[in-house]
Amino acid sequence: MIKRSVFQARFLPYFLILPQILITLTFFYWPAFQGLVNSFIRSDAFGGHAKFIWFENFLALFRDPLYLESVFITLVFSLSTAFLAISSGLFLASMANRALRAKAVIRTFLIWPYAVAPAISGILWLFLLHPSFGLVSIFINKWFGANWNPVLNGNDAMVMIILASAWKQISYNFVFFIAGMQAIPKSLIEAAAIDGASPFRRFWKITLPLLSPTLFFLSVMNIIFAFFETFGVIHTVTQGGPGGSTNILVYKVYQDGFVGLDLGSSSAQSVLLMSLIILITVLQFRYVEKKVQYTG
Amino acid sequence: MVEKTPLLDFFTYLFLITGIVIVGFPIIYAIMASTLPLEEVSKVPMPAKFGDQFLVNMASAWERGDLGTQLFNSLVMASGIVIGKISVSLLGAFSIVYFDYRFRKIAFVSVFCTLMLPVEVRILPTYEMAANVFGPLQPLWDFLHLDGILSWIAQNEIEVDLNWNLLDSYTGLILPLVASATCTFLFRQFFLTIPEELCEAAKIDGASPMMFFRKVLLPLSKTNIAALVVIEFVYGWNQYLWPLLITTDPKMKTAVIGLQNLIPQADDIPEWNVALAAALIVMLPPILVVLFMQRWFVKGLVDIDK
Numbered sequence: 001m002i003k004r005s006v007f008q009a010r011f012l013p014y015f016l017i018l019p020q021i022l023i024t025l026t027f028f029y030w031p032a033f034q035g036l037v038n039s040f041i042r043s044d045a046f047g048g049h050a051k052f053i054w055f056e057n058f059l060a061l062f063r064d065p066l067y068l069e070s071v072f073i074t075l076v077f078s079l080s081t082a083f084l085a086i087s088s089g090l091f092l093a094s095m096a097n098r099a100l101r102a103k104a105v106i107r108t109f110l111i112w113p114y115a116v117a118p119a120i121s122g123i124l125w126l127f128l129l130h131p132s133f134g135l136v137s138i139f140i141n142k143w144f145g146a147n148w149n150p151v152l153n154g155n156d157a158m159v160m161i162i163l164a165s166a167w168k169q170i171s172y173n174f175v176f177f178i179a180g181m182q183a184i185p186k187s188l189i190e191a192a193a194i195d196g197a198s199p200f201r202r203f204w205k206i207t208l209p210l211l212s213p214t215l216f217f218l219s220v221m222n223i224i225f226a227f228f229e230t231f232g233v234i235h236t237v238t239q240g241g242p243g244g245s246t247n248i249l250v251y252k253v254y255q256d257g258f259v260g261l262d263l264g265s266s267s268a269q270s271v272l273l274m275s276l277i278i279l280i281t282v283l284q285f286r287y288v289e290k291k292v293q294y295t296g
Numbered sequence: 297m298v299e300k301t302p303l304l305d306f307f308t309y310l311f312l313i314t315g316i317v318i319v320g321f322p323i324i325y326a327i328m329a330s331t332l333p334l335e336e337v338s339k340v341p342m343p344a345k346f347g348d349q350f351l352v353n354m355a356s357a358w359e360r361g362d363l364g365t366q367l368f369n370s371l372v373m374a375s376g377i378v379i380g381k382i383s384v385s386l387l388g389a390f391s392i393v394y395f396d397y398r399f400r401k402i403a404f405v406s407v408f409c410t411l412m413l414p415v416e417v418r419i420l421p422t423y424e425m426a427a428n429v430f431g432p433l434q435p436l437w438d439f440l441h442l443d444g445i446l447s448w449i450a451q452n453e454i455e456v457d458l459n460w461n462l463l464d465s466y467t468g469l470i471l472p473l474v475a476s477a478t479c480t481f482l483f484r485q486f487f488l489t490i491p492e493e494l495c496e497a498a499k500i501d502g503a504s505p506m507m508f509f510r511k512v513l514l515p516l517s518k519t520n521i522a523a524l525v526v527i528e529f530v531y532g533w534n535q536y537l538w539p540l541l542i543t544t545d546p547k548m549k550t551a552v553i554g555l556q557n558l559i560p561q562a563d564d565i566p567e568w569n570v571a572l573a574a575a576l577i578v579m580l581p582p583i584l585v586v587l588f589m590q591r592w593f594v595k596g597l598v599d600i601d602k
Contacts, residue, residue, distance in 0.1 A: 003393060003394055003487075003488075003492060003495060004492050005492055005495045005496045005499065006394055006395055006396045006495075007394055007395055007495075007499070007505040007508070009395065009505055012391075012395070012505055012506075013391040013395035013397045013400070014391075014397065014399075016387045016388065016390055016391035016395075017387070017388050017391040017392065017403050019384045019387065019388070020384050020385065020387070020388035020407055020475065020480060021403060021406070021407070023384065023471065023472075023474055023475035024406065024407055024410055024475045026425060026429060026472075027422055027425060027471070027472040027475055028410045028413060028418075028475060029406075029410075030421070030425060031418045031421035031422040031424075031425050032413070032418055032421070033421075034421035034424065034425075035418050035420065035421045038420070038421065088315075091311070091315070092312070092315045095308050095311050095312045095315070096312060098304075098305070098308045099305075099308055099309060099312060102309075102312075106312060106316070107590070107594075108587065108590065109316045109319075109320065110315070110316060110319060111586060111587075111590065111593070111594070112583050112586060112587055113319060114530070114586060114597075115530050115534075115579070115582035115583040115585065115586040116534075116579050116582075116583070117533070117534035117536065117552045117578075117579065117582075118534070118536065119534075119536050119552050119553075119555065119556070120552065120555065120575050120578060120579045121322075123555060123559060123571065123572070123575050124322040124323065124325075124326050124572075124575065125322060126559070127322075127325070127326065127329065127568055127571075127572060128321075128322055128325060130568075132340065132566075133337075133338065133340060133342065133566060133568060135325065135341055135342065135344075138340065138341050167319070167322065170319060171319075172597070175594055175597055175598065176597075176598060179594070179598045193299055199301060199304060224414075228414045228416040228417070229414070229416075231416060231536055231537045232534075232536035232537070232552070235536065235537075235540070235556070236555070236556050236559065250416050250417075253416075253417075253419065253420075254419060254537070257419065257420045258419075258420070258423075258541065263420065266420055267420060267421075270417050270418055270419070270420065270421075273416075273417040274413065274417045274418065277413060277414070277417060278413075281411065
């Protein structure tokens with residue numbers, strides 16, 4: 001789309017867009033292309049003897065039990081994080097939406113975790129769930145008689161990074177749900193109330209269906225968050241351990257590439273992640289377009 | 297409220313307060329820990345009270361984590377990203393919306409394609425790029441025998457080694473994160489809603505394009521810019537993977553990265569009070585920005601991801 005009335009200038013528009021294009025080419029397209037090339041090449045750790053090997057890096061990944069385990073771990077981690085963060089956000093937002101008088105105050109108290117870095121969120125939760133000092137772990141051990149130890153037990157470590165990641169993401173979801181709820185026409189809710197629908201029924205039959213675009217959007221964003229932006233949580237708290245039990249895909253790319261110096265495999269993993277992101281983006285835009293046609 | 301439901305209202309507020317307490321608990325507990333001396337913080341369980349060692353722990357954290365340097369680095373990085381991103385995308389969006397030129401569509405699509413590609417999925421090649429930004433140009437340079445041409449011009453033997461290293465520099469921390477389609481897209485959407493008449497009037501009055509940009513578009517974009525300042529400041533301050541990769545010099549580390557050195561490991565003295573004091577200092581700036589610019593923050597968050 002463009003304006004009907006535009007300016008006439010020969011060089012100015014190119015000059016204006018130049019910084020953006022240069023940075024995009026240098027730091028997006030060239031690295032993406034380079035990554036693609038590297039994923040088809042086998043080279044030793046010192047960069048010599050590059051050999052073109054078609055899809056062998058990819059095939060090796062699909063045969064590698066460690067990679068498949070990492071895929072599984074990532075799915076469990078991202079789905080649980082998204083579910084926990086979205087349901088808490090929705091619950092708090094629907095409560096806050098009822099509390100008309102205190103809405104601004106409540107929002108202030110609930111939005112600040114958004115500003116906490118994932119790595120710091122990890123530190124806070126590590127302290128709460130620490131096997132020897134953590135307050136929460138003491139209660140878990142006492143009440144459930146479990147031997148809680150996220151430093152040694154893989155499942156406990158997974159629970160810890162899920163809590164740390166979801167906690168930070170609640171505010172994000174809260175803000176979107178509140179905005180979505182405020183966009184629902186009051187008249188709909190009032191009409192349903194006059195027809196005798198209880199607040200619960202109104203929530204299930206009116207609010208929630210009308211929030212479904214927000215819900216869909218947030219599911220995508222939360223899963224992307226869990227896939228990529230939780231790197232800081234993993235790196236500060238578990239470093240992929242214990243025994244690879246929290247080694248999510250992004251962390252594995254980093255480990256194989258920067259620590260293991262396995263260029264080919266790391267690039268192939270990057271390419272797979274990139275394809276996944278592109279797929280998600282396309283799906284999301286398809287969905288958004290559909291929604292626009294439906295309402296228009 | 298549509299009807300009177302006192303019982304439900306009671307539970308609403310009860311759940312809300314519980315929710316706020318649960319969400320705030322990790323921080324409250326961390327604040328408690330940061331005010332206690334080492335003997336108390338390493339008790340099991342830690343006594344739930346506020347001590348008087350807050351300033352002592354803060355000072356200790358400040359010194360041991362070299363927080364002065366690191367907070368300064370974080371500040372430079374975050375503000376660099378904010379200023380860079382907003383100016384680059386304002387100009388880009390202005391070019392795409394208000395001019396008609398041959399490569400306009402291609403420019404828009406090529407920027408738009410990078411909308412969702414986070415730095416995390418292309419870390420190795422981007423790192424190589426940062427190690428030498430001119431790397432890709434070297435083969436071209438050699439292919440064209442520009443060395444020879446230069447030598448001929450200067451009548452001297454010249455060998456040019458194209459090298460621009462961004463590792464351990466502010467430019468390296470900032471520049472790769474400045475390119476972002478989200479901001480450009482947001483400004484484009486906003487510019488499209490500005491009435492055509494404004495541009496026509498400006499043209500009739502004989503304003504140049506840049507004059508129109510400065511006197512009309514910039515003032516109109518104020519709220520959008522404020523919203524992006526909040527979002528991008530938080531984004532820049534909280535970056536993890538990129539600064540971790542490209543900084544090896546301790547003097548260039550950002551604050552969020554530096555925190556990891558303070559976390560007590562298995563065999564260390566469990567100085568959680570110091571580690572948490574440092575964590576509190578480091579998380580404070582973005583929290584303050586979000587709370588004080590709350591109105592713009594909420595608007596920006598909801599607008600950006602539409």
